[in-house]
Amino acid sequence: MTGVHYAYPDADHEVLTGVDLSVDAGQVVGIVGASGAGKTTLAKSIAGFIPHSEGGELTGSVVVDGLKVADATLAQVVSRVGLVTQNPFNQISGAKYTVREEIAFGLENLGVPRDEMSERVDAVGTRLGIRELFERSPYALSGGQMQLVAIASMMIMAPRVLVMDEPTSQLDPSGSRLVFDIVNGLADDGTAVVIFEHKLELLREHADVLHVLADGVIARSGSAREVLADPRTDEWGVGSTRFTRAARRAIEQKLLPATTALPVSLEDAKAVFSK
Amino acid sequence: MSTLYLDRPSPIHRLNPITKLIGVLAIILLVFALPYWWAPLAILVLVVVPAALLARVGGRLLLVGGAILVPLLLVVAIGQGFFNTRGETILFSIGSFDFALEGVLFAAAVGGRTAVLVTAAMLLLLTTHPGKLLSALSQNGMPPKMAYVISSTLQMLPAFRTRADSIILAQRSRGLKTRGNPIRRFAVLIPLLSPLILGVFVDVDERSTAMEARAFASTGPRTALEIVKDPVGEKVARWVVMLLAVGALVVSFMGLYPEMSWPL
Amino acid sequence: MTDIDKPADPHRTRNNIFIIAGTVVVIATYLYLILAQPAVVDENFNLNGTGAIIPLAGYVIGALLIAVGAINRLPTTTLVLVPVAILINIVVGQITASLGLPLYLDSIGTILVGVVAGPAAGAVTGGLSNVIWGLTLSPLALPFAIVAIVIGALAGWAARIGVFRTYWAPPIAGIVTGIIAALASSPISAFIFGGATGGGTGAIVQAFQAFGNSLLASTTLQGLLSDPLDKLITFTIVMLILLALPSRFKQRFPFVRQYNVLPGMKKKASTPAA
Known part of the structure; x- marks a missing residue:
């Protein structure tokens, strides 16, 4: 996407003020930013919901897999881009009484033949390890299980780009880790994954590239290590890892030299502090 | 579960929901087609009750149906018994108020019809999983948006x-x-x-x-993962039942039923 | 705007035909009942079958046609409001009943959706509320679906002409809606159910009949006794809810923006339907 500006209808200021971003197939791209920095808006514009469903003014262009989102129909966009959001409960369609049918819902809407649909549902279920949930009601699941069903419901549509807007915010640590393992698996298969997240340590571990969204623009891009070690992370409202925080405290208390490269992982920290 | 559905192994449970729906419609048409005051009671005893027993939901039907119908029927029977303007055959009197048989007959006529309406519809709900009902309806032309609203509200x-x-x-x-x-x-x-x-x-x-994101707004043709079974026999039965009910109604419209005066 | 905002565009004519056909069927049924006033039971206590099957079929088929036409016009952003609004109708209706209040208060969700999303959305919420009510509580609610459709559509039209821009008009619109609801529902109670629609309301109908009123007059009077007050309170509650809601929620609805539905909304030229 290039030069994306966006303002919600009737809003007096733009939420996005010129975002340039590119994502390659097979890449896991993390995007961090303070709450209110426009993360959800950016997620929706990548996924094609802005301006299709929201109205408002979008300038600049978003291109997915050669398709210019603004000129395409939402149906064309959703077959290329998937979107997973925060709250699992809101992502259950409610139209279906079993998990198996819930996962197939998107394919039903696209008119995919039954046999193919059945194979794809089974394949996704096996991959996420949720086949034993297939005959249960989607509403009878735990939050973590629901989120897996939500991810499965998107994966089954075989999107080229999967956008995830804080997919782990309602999950416990093991659930979050599972989601990130799935993300890496998808990327290995060539899906581009854009993940909006505030769990920095998980991003550091799993994201190939990290972008910082601040004041409606991409303020910093780079590998997760570079970005997280940037001293301006607090200013952007991104926060920092516990290792970085510890090192900063150590520098303040002159336990470490001021020129120390800030650690972002346990290994880094071990190396820094053992000096 | 938010509807009345009771999971029981019965031949009625196994029927295609559309067949049951047509059955309920036929019962309702019949109850309106037959002009006799005793017709609703006859349908209740000869059709609804045996079907409920066959489906093994008789007890529950009595309970939930009774909760709706008993107060309603009592009020109508008492009200009409005392105040129906055609009251002649006085059964008993309280003070200056006479309780007349004609009022009770009126109540039986209108109340009986309501009772058949309620119990027949409940029979469908008691024996049909709402998911299966909605799938069957969707596969027979119900708009997906309507199926979505009903299903997610129920869930x-x-x-x-x-x-x-x-x-x-x-x-x-x-x-x-x-x-x-x-x-x-x-x-x-x-x-x-x-x-x-x-x-x-x-x-x-x-x-x-x-x-x-799951293409719900798509306007193209849709498919279904689970097809609700619809044997040819049931399709034929539906047509036969519906033709009979409509036939009964046509006879009624033409006024061809023999006049019967009370008590028949 | 692109196609997704009017997903029903290719079927717009078809949807309108459904709505118009449904409306014609309902009005024809209503006129038949009011003009012919078919006897429920004749002098030999034989039931008048045709007199009852015409209103039953007319109202159910008409309501179905209107609901199908209207629901297909709704964009997804509006459609997702409907289930929660129906749940509010049912839950608040049941709480009200459990508190023993002499009101129904079972259309707050319907009115709310009508006001923020327009007449079609209100009609769909009302009609499907009665379907859910019929599926879960009592099948007797189903023939009355058309009344709920009328209430939801009226709320939408009231909002469109600016009723909710003021503080004094919503209660009046509530009374008017209640009167129309009473007039719409009384032939159903009278000719389909012979006045036997419930314990409490049934008793009131019997009482009116005891004073020498006809069945239709009795069910109409019973409706006029409860509906206008109920809708006055419901419309007032909805107005208070809308006043209390943060504006970011309200501004989200294209219908609210297009018709400047709410008080203090900045005046601007109507934008094309977003």
Whole structure:
């Protein structure tokens, strides 16, 4: 996407003020930013919901897999881009009484033949390890299980780009880790994954590239290590890892030299502090 | 489960929901087609009750059907018995009020029809899983948007009831009275409502993007993962039943049923 | 705007035909009942079958046609409001009943959706509320679906002409809606159910009949006794809810923006339907 500006209808200021971003197939791209920095808006514009469903003014262009989102129909966009959001409960369609049918819902809407649909549902279920949930009601699941069903419901549509807007915010640590393992698996298969997240340590571990969204623009891009070690992370409202925080405290208390490269992982920290 | 559905192994449960729906419609048509005051009672005894017993839901039908019908029938019977303008055959009197047989017959006629309407519809609901009913209807032309609204409302209903109950409990424990005069009780309602109502507006975006990301707005042809079984025999039976019911109705419209005066 | 905002565009004519056909069927049924006033039971206590099957079929088929046409016009952003609004109708209706209040208060969700999302959305919420009510509580609610459709559509039209921009008009619109609801529902109670629609309301109908009123007059009077007050309170509650809601929720609805539905909304030229 290039030069994306966006303002919600009737809003007096733009939420996005010129975002340039590119994502390659097979890449896991993390995007961090303070709450209110426009993360959800950016997620929706990548996924094609802005301006299709929201109205408002979008300038600049978003291109997915050669398709210019603004000129395409939402149906064309959703077959290329998937979107997973925060709250699992809101992502259950409610139209279906079993998990198996819930996962197939998107394919039903696209008119995919039954046999193919059945194979794809089974394949996704096996991959996420949720086949034993297939005959249960989607509403009878735990939050973590629901989120897996939500991810499965998107994966089954075989999107080229999967956008995830804080997919782990309602999950416990093991659930979050599972989601990130799935993300890496998808990327290995060539899906581009854009993940909006505030769990920095998980991003550091799993994201190939990290972008910082601040004041409606991409303020910093780079590998997760570079970005997280940037001293301006607090200013952007991104926060920092516990290792970085510890090192900063150590520098303040002159336990470490001021020129120390800030650690972002346990290994880094071990190396820094053992000096 | 928020509907009346009872999971039982019975031949009626196994029928295609459309067949059952047509059956209910036929019963309703029949009850309106036959002009005799005893016709609803006859249909109740000869069709609805045996079907309920066959489906092994007789007890529940009596319970939930009775809860709706008994107060309604009593009120009509008492009201008409005393005040029907055609009352001649006095059965008993309380003070200057006479209780007449004609009123009871009127009540039996209109009440019986309502009773058949209620019990026949309940028979469908008691023996049909709502998911299967909606799948069958969708596969027979119900708009997907309608199936979505009905299905998701039914599935969220238990959670909502629990939330409403817990709100009432919380308000009570904070000392708000749910008893007392109507205006006081009405005032209590306002704080009960606000958390429920906020739920309409929050998460609207997330819910609609989740639906659209799964191509719900697509206008092309759709397919279904689970096809509800619809044997040829049932299709034929549906046509036969429907033709008979419509036939009975046509005879009624033409006024061809023999006149019968009370008691028949 | 692109196609998704009017997903029903290719079927717009078809949807409108459904709505118009449904409306014609309902009005024809209503006129038949009011003009012919078919006897429920004749002098030999034979039931008048045709007199009851015409209103039953007319109202159910008409309601179905209107609901199908209207629901297909709704964009997904509006559609997702409907289930929660129906749940509010049912839950609040049941709480009200459990508190023993002499009101129904079972259309708050319907009115709310009508006001923020327009007549079609209100009609769909009302009609499907009765379907859910019929599926879960009592099948007797189903023939009355058309009344709920009328209430939801009226709320939408009231909002469109600016009723909710003021503080004094919503209660009046509530009374008017209640009167129309009473007039719409009384032939159903009278000719389909012979006045036998419930314990409490049934008793009131019997009482009116005891004073020498006809069945239709009795069910109409019973409706006029409860509906206008109920809708006055419901419309007032909805107005209070809308006043209390943060504006970011309200601004989200294209219908609210297009018709400047709410008080204090900045005046601007109507934008094309967003």
